[in-house]
Amino acid sequence: MASQLNQDEVLQYTSIIDHILKTSDLDTVSRKKVRKGLEQQLGKDLSAQKDAIKVLIEERFDAIADTLPSPPPQSNGNDSGPDGTNGVKHETDSKDSAVVDAELEDEVSQEIKVSTVPSKKRSSSMVEDEDARLARELQAQENQLARGRQTRGGHGTPKAKPKAKPKKKSSTKVKAGDDSDVDTEDSNAPKKRKAGGGFQKEFNLSFALADLVGAERMSRPQVVKKLWEHIKANDLQEPTDKRQIRCDDLMSAVFRQSSVNMFQMNKLIGNHLYPIEE
DNA sequence: AACGCAATTGTATGGAAGCT
DNA sequence: AGCTTCCATACAATTGCGTT
Numbered sequence: 001m002a003s004q005l006n007q008d009e010v011l012q013y014t015s016i017i018d019h020i021l022k023t024s025d026l027d028t029v030s031r032k033k034v035r036k037g038l039e040q041q042l043g044k045d046l047s048a049q050k051d052a053i054k055v056l057i058e059e060r061f062d063a064i065a066d067t068l069p070s071p072p073p074q075s076n077g078n079d080s081g082p083d084g085t086n087g088v089k090h091e092t093d094s095k096d097s098a099v100v101d102a103e104l105e106d107e108v109s110q111e112i113k114v115s116t117v118p119s120k121k122r123s124s125s126m127v128e129d130e131d132a133r134l135a136r137e138l139q140a141q142e143n144q145l146a147r148g149r150q151t152r153g154g155h156g157t158p159k160a161k162p163k164a165k166p167k168k169k170s171s172t173k174v175k176a177g178d179d180s181d182v183d184t185e186d187s188n189a190p191k192k193r194k195a196g197g198g199f200q201k202e203f204n205l206s207f208a209l210a211d212l213v214g215a216e217r218m219s220r221p222q223v224v225k226k227l228w229e230h231i232k233a234n235d236l237q238e239p240t241d242k243r244q245i246r247c248d249d250l251m252s253a254v255f256r257q258s259s260v261n262m263f264q265m266n267k268l269i270g271n272h273l274y275p276i277e278e
Numbered sequence: 279a280a281c282g283c284a285a286t287t288g289t290a291t292g293g294a295a296g297c298t
Numbered sequence: 299a300g301c302t303t304c305c306a307t308a309c310a311a312t313t314g315c316g317t318t
Contacts, residue, residue: 201288220287221311228313242314243284262313263285270286282317290308297302 005052013053016041017060203273208253223269227251 005013020037034057039046046053202219210216213226231237231245238244243262247255255268 219311224286224312237314261285266284266286266312268286273287280318283315284313286312287310289310292305292307294305295303298300 005049005056009049010056012042013038013056014060017057018064021060021064203275206254206272206274208250209269209272212250212254220269220273223273224266227265227269 016038017034020034020041035046035050035053038053202217205213205216205218205223209223212230213223215222215226218226230250234248236246236248236251238246238259244259245251245262245265246259247257251260252258254272255265260268
């Protein structure tokens with residue numbers, strides 16, 4: 001098969017392909033789509049020249065991608081570290097929510113561009129692009145690590161809370177404990193994920209937090225548990241609203257606030273958990 | 279009295295979509 | 299049609315308040 005393209009065809013197809021690519025989203029467009037568009041424009045079936053056209057499309061893709069403004073330097077990229085632990089709030093507070101939203105969106109879209117190495121869309125020929133992407137990804141990760149305090153995904157996860165999911169764990173969850181026991185024999189069931197997921201993952205604790213809970217390494221739930229032990233032992237709950245926790249010296253060192261909301265506490269804990277590197 | 283929900287994050291899994 | 303890849307979602311522990 002694979003009849004080649006003659007000079008005229010190359011010129012003709014190139015201009016059409018260029019047009020299609022320029023009017024499409026390069027992140028989502030596929031060879032197939034371009035070929036279909038080309039067939040549509042020409043009004044004929046090009047399956048006989050599929051291979052040649054495929055090569056041509058990839059060439060044009062590269063060429064056009066090169067002419068586009070290079071991917072946002074992302075200078076800071078992640079740095080917008082929103083919850084920069086303490087004091088950070090003012091940063092978002094001072095901005096219009098609209099502005100913040102826009103920035104957020106921008107950030108997300110950038111991140112998506114970087115991370116979604118659309119291998120299935122771009123296919124094999126874009127290896128160089130892929131390398132560049134990987135390099136940027138690594139760079140971004142390094143930046144994050146360098147910044148030290150990360151809530152580890154705390155702020156970054158673009159899809160972290162896109163939609164308030166209809167979490168209805170409730171009943172199943174309540175009995176999860178004994179469920180898992182029974183699980184062993186009753187394995188014909190959809191086989192839940194074996195315990196040992198994210199909740200069991202241990203983290204290195206910051207000095208302040210380690211001081212507070214009395215251990216240098218713990219999983220998140222364990223930290224929460226210890227914190228509550230500490231809170232109750234010292235009677236740190238606000239009598240009027242028990243969800244409010246008054247911070248004593250040890251806790252102030254961690255949360256840098258005089259009082260903290262129960263849920264906020266969980267959030268802030270993330271700032272003091274660091275991945276354990278082998 | 280019992281259950282649902284709120285917040286946090288990492289992992290597993292099922293489904294969907296695209297490509298060959 | 300089969301394979302690959304990506305995305306969305308459930309779930310794990312913890313507590314206290316609110317609702318039914």
